[in-house]
Amino acid sequence: MSRASYQDIQAEVRRRIQTRVWKPGDTIPTEVDLAKEFNCARATINRALRELAETGLLERRRKSGTRVSLNPMRKATLDIPITRLEIEGRGQTYRHKLLESQQVSAPDALSAEMNLGRSQMLVHLKTLHMADGRPFMYEDRWINPKAARGILRAKLAEVSANEWLVQNVPISHGDIAFQALGADTDQAAALGVTVGTALFIIDRLTWMGTQTVTKVRLAYGPGYRMVTQI
Amino acid sequence: MSRASYQDIQAEVRRRIQTRVWKPGDTIPTEVDLAKEFNCARATINRALRELAETGLLERRRKSGTRVSLNPMRKATLDIPITRLEIEGRGQTYRHKLLESQQVSAPDALSAEMNLGRSQMLVHLKTLHMADGRPFMYEDRWINPKAARGILRAKLAEVSANEWLVQNVPISHGDIAFQALGADTDQAAALGVTVGTALFIIDRLTWMGTQTVTKVRLAYGPGYRMVTQI
């Protein structure tokens, strides 16, 4: 057999699993053996198998070897949508409208969630994102000015809050949650649907170290689907 | 500086991006330069940066180099929940009940979606998954017996359809979609909610080559959230 690249090896491993040459639960040959079979270096086999393990297709353990995962569909990577690009990608025109912008002291529930002191001042924004002039997504955002310095001077009617934050505020990590909720009055009014309509919700809480930068709830209009492949 | 592992390098790169030593859009030093700075081989730098690029934090191009991504939160990996494990992981008891099981010829809309010939015979299952005896998720599944041989003889009241399929049917890939929908009458009755209640929906279409194996719609009861970190 001629030389094989790590991608060729991945394809062949996938094929053997799909055709049940290697069945779920089976231990596959060692890297050394596979390197011999494919006439390549162990490092090449290692990379091929390591990446397959990252997708959940294989499970690897030192000493005991590499097994075909019992449940082959365990991890999906999905692209966090950037609203403007998502809309423009469909050939539609993107526009957003800042419906409301105020500074308020954080409600208690939010203080707890955002890890803030009592009555911390926050910037509260309500924005409607539109595709071809029609409501697409309603954004309810809280920003911690202690972490997002300069936000008070930013012209948020021109640049969207998200883009301003990305450009100006360092972040370390974020928590994301997806769920379905019935539209509340704000969401219903903004999106032009009746209260209680099922909406796809994305909550995102963004951190810099132990400090929260921003919490945002995105409420998508009816018909919205988030899609991925495995 | 002493030797650094690829994970140390990743941590340091992350730190420099978070602290804005390297800002969004900046081009960072070349692999050769970083290898000198960190006193390690280029391959080590390559692995560190390649993996960061996979998460969307960096963007790499031959010749032009590696830049800090303008939008640092672009990809999230999320675990496809395995219902039984998800429930047991909360310390609750898992049970499922096969509500309905019949063989029917595929409706036209489904034939198109599942890439079937006209009036293809399908197995149609309705299952309720319960946590501590309370409704948790309602599953509506269509199985193509041409691709899932043996399904007609499987005892689906004992083993869940999903587990039977995983163990017995080879698959190549799948399409997954997430959305919010108001409960229909079946879902409402099974989950014990009123029609129209916002439900979190996962649709999954599973393929073996050009043939569809199974299409399933999972409707989660109110309060369900799918969570991930970035």
Add this chain to the structure above:
DNA sequence: CAGTTTATTATGTGCAGACATAATATGATT
């Protein structure tokens, strides 16, 4: 000056060899 060819450059992938590490198996000891 526009268009094409050629060189340059940073990343992409590969190799052989080495040592590290976690998990397991084996053997020794009580």
Add this chain to the structure above:
DNA sequence: AATCATATTATGTCTGCACATAATAAACTG
């Protein structure tokens, strides 16, 4: 038999080097 120490094994990571490849810059050409 149960416990502990030791050897074995497969994967995990790293090195130093090489060549491939895509994207860009430079040189050339009409």
